[in-house]
Amino acid sequence: MSDPVSPDSPTALLQTPLHDLHLELGAKMVPFAGYAMPVSYRQGILAEHRQCRESAVLFDVSHMGQLRLVGSGAATALESLVPQDIVDLPLGKQRYALFTNDAGGLLDDLMVTRRDDHLFLVVNAACKAADTSRLQARIGSRCGIEPQPGRALLALQGPKAAEVMAGLAPALTRLTFMSGAEAKVAGIACFVTRSGYTGEDGFEISVAAGDAEALARAILAEAEVAPAGLGARDTLRLEAGLCLYGHDIDATTTPAEAALTWAIQKVRRPGGARAGGYPGAATIGRQLAEGAPRKRVGLVGLERTPVREGAPLFDAAGAPIGRVTSGTIGPSVDAAIALAYVDAAHTATGTLVHAEVRGKRQPMRTATLPFAPHHYFRG
């Protein structure tokens, strides 16, 4: 059998504050974005995936970047880098945002929450150094840019997450999807948002690094919760139709191509009160009206063969029409699923396409996203 794990350079990996706990829990550690991270624990990816869909899991996502933008000019300044409405984001509300480049491509996707005296940003681990430098260079004179390397981030996800949180922080059960609040969780000071990246209800919990292990142990002590690694996180987010930066979106994909135009509020679109004014606004604005030459779609295999990232796609006549950017067997949908970019002519739901896997053509159909229904708590 060939080696299923791609060789990674053995350069020193960073560790999250939960590193020792991961080892104690029997995690299989892999390099990810410069960190040693758990890909799975003793249960394995499939069991962890099912645990999240049926009960609750806890992820360590401390590798992700947490930043504060401080000062009265922060929201206006951030709007010069993202096509989202940040100025009107209400206190305690969270929004999905996109850092764009001059060509309208995506430099990163992120979460922004308005807190009392700052904007709280969570960015991708692999992008956090570049994001921080760029924020400093582009808007560092207009607001304070404060990375939070001393904070850990945990994600409690699943249909029983709310029940678990009710026991640890009763005040948080009223929190609705894409909102945040400060609270003591198991007696530990945290900043919690009702969000996540699995399609399930759940919470992301920012906590001081020194308190992270005690908090994780308190959450894992609940019978409904088991630890889950990045492997399950990937199959969960893929079933939920959510993009993984560096795979499904990158500097060469625009919001319209990535089917993320829902994330651009009216006020920032052409004709809006604060239209444009961010990198790539001309291209992004034009594509909002005219569409893009290619688009991200979901694909479901008619056969069980997994279709992975990089698989070329062809139409019925054999002409190339695109490429798969993420793919696996969806454990809950029990089928081969993929995210892919295809030419605009082939995006209609139900279109038959053929993915090339090891020289063979595998039939797939474009499908509506998400593959597995979202279960967010909207109050």
Add this chain to the structure above:
Amino acid sequence: MTVKYTNDHEWIDTSDAAAATVGITQHAQDALGDVVFVDLPSIGASFKKGEVAGVVESVKAAADIFMPASGEIVAVNEALRADPSLANTDPLSSGWFFKVKLADPAETSELLDQTAYDEFAKNA
């Protein structure tokens, strides 16, 4: 039972040279994680030693199954095709992949015995 191993973490049971059984080792299934798909060769197909005869895929990754010795495929494990998790739960027995009619049984003498493989896997 005469079982030999490859340094690709496969085993071959050559007790019956007309139908030697091939599968993946405990170490291989552990490295792969949950197996969700296997691509098995066609019965009657012939492969040389080292050629890719099949594929095993976990949630995360795909890995090739190499021929441990040259020969013709005489059987494939349909139960494994139907339930790929057998490769995890019982890799050395009911999780077998295919059976080969060996072209040259002497080829398998170069493969690792249990002791040599255990040592190899320990350092893999």
